[in-house]
Amino acid sequence: KGLDSRVLVKLEYLNPSGSIxxxxxxxxxxxxxxxxxxxxxxxxxxxxxxxxxxxxxxxxxxxxxxxxxxxxxxxxxxxxxxxxxxxxxxxxxxxxxxxxxxxxxxxxxxxxxxxxxxxxxxxxxxxxxxxxARQFSNPYNVSAHHVTGNEILEQTDGKVDAYIASIGTGGTLMGVAQVLKREIKDVRVVGIQPSSSKKKMVPGEPYPRSEIEGGIVADMLDAPGLIDEVVQLSDEDAVNMAHRLWREEGIFAGISSGANVHVALEIAKKLGPGKTVVTVLHDSGDRYLTEEHYVT
Missing domain, CATH: 3.40.50.1100 (Rossmann fold)
Incomplete structure (x- = not known):
């Protein structure tokens, strides 16, 4: 509502077990x-x-x-x-x-x-x-989302001005970003982390690596020009947007999905008319009936 640009969401909770x-x-x-x-x-x-x-x-x-x-x-x-x-x-x-x-x-x-x-x-x-499985350092975590990135290109006819995703292991953001940055010259890639996180992620600045398995996040932040910005978001903003999604759009998505949409809308406002912002909805809200917190 009130946007001259468009925000597209990829419904990843439709995967067989319910998440990306x-x-x-x-x-x-x-x-x-x-x-x-x-x-x-x-x-x-x-x-x-x-x-x-x-x-x-x-x-x-x-x-x-x-x-x-x-x-x-x-x-x-x-x-x-x-x-x-x-x-x-x-x-x-x-x-x-x-x-x-x-x-x-x-x-x-x-x-x-x-x-x-x-x-x-x-x-x-x-x-x-x-x-x-080593999810935090396994290269197949990242390459899995080369497929996701190619799907986004196909489904948008290559018209993506910004891509937004929460950062957990970093696989979704890094894998999709690698594809989009290769194909679209000026695409903006924005990561999100909970404001409660102890380690703040800043593109281009060193990020601590695990002593036992390295880390996708550190590689992603080190890669020149891959991630343009990482923003921090509160529990409250993520939860409120997840609630708005089901009330206004009929989409019952999880809390990190709420975070993605919250930031996607903010970026869309900044980019202005005629732009396209893409994000993913990682999972369904039925996984957060006991507790609602923005964690990645």
Whole structure:
């Protein structure tokens, strides 16, 4: 309403298990199969409190693998996501304070998510039939979204002035940005992170890398000219826009989707008449019935 430009949203919650991470899970698993790292009878492990765990459970289960997901951030995984993972056959384990305490000692200044990754590394090192997906550094996380980027080009006839996406692992933003920047000279790419994040992301400035697996986000921010801006957004703004989407557009999307649309509208206002801003709706609002927070 009140815009002379247009904002287009790509409905990624229409993927089979309900989120954009289905693309990533399929890409990472099939990449590992092609490279001889993942075989029938193996167990897939990952540390996740969100959609990647659900999608790995879905795709991995469909392909006949055992899947084990570690929840390492207390309170971040809603009951809905846990039940979905378990319904797809995954084992979901919440690490106890004792587990976290023992593991955190191995990483200086570790954030709470790192202990789960250390546990995945330990399991993979100990058992040759365990494969850790490494979502935060796996190149197939990024390349999965080259497909997403090409779809956006096709669906918009190449008319994109700005692309907006929340930053979690960084795969969605980086993969799509690589395609759009290659094909459209002046396209603007904007990332979003929660204002509550401890580490602020600034394009062109060094970003801390995990000691155990590197990181897509650091590579993305280091890439000259790939990301034009990263903005911070509050819980309140993200949640309010998610609510507006279902009230005004009949779209029941998740909280990060609300964040994407909030920023997309702001960018559209700045760009002015006749411009096209594209974003993605990562998942559905039915994954946030227990708690509504903007986390990535």
């Amino acid at each position: 991470k289905d693309r990533v899970a399929l890409s990472m698993i099939e990449g590992a199969e092609r490279e001889g790292k993942l075989f029938p009878g193996y167990t897939i492990v990952e540390s996740s409190t969100g959609n990647t765990g659900t999608s790995l459970a879905f795709v991995g289960g469909m392909k006949g693998y055992s899947v084990k997901i570690f929840e390492t951030t207390p309170g971040k995984m809603g009951a809905e996501k846990r039940k979905l993972m378990e319904s797809y056959g995954a084992e979901v384990k919440a690490l106890s304070p004792e587990d976290l305490g023992n593991l955190q000692g191995g990483v200086a200044g570790a954030e709470v998510e790192l202990p789960g990754r250390l546990l995945c590394l330990e399991l993979e090192s100990r058992d040759e039939k365990v494969w850790w």
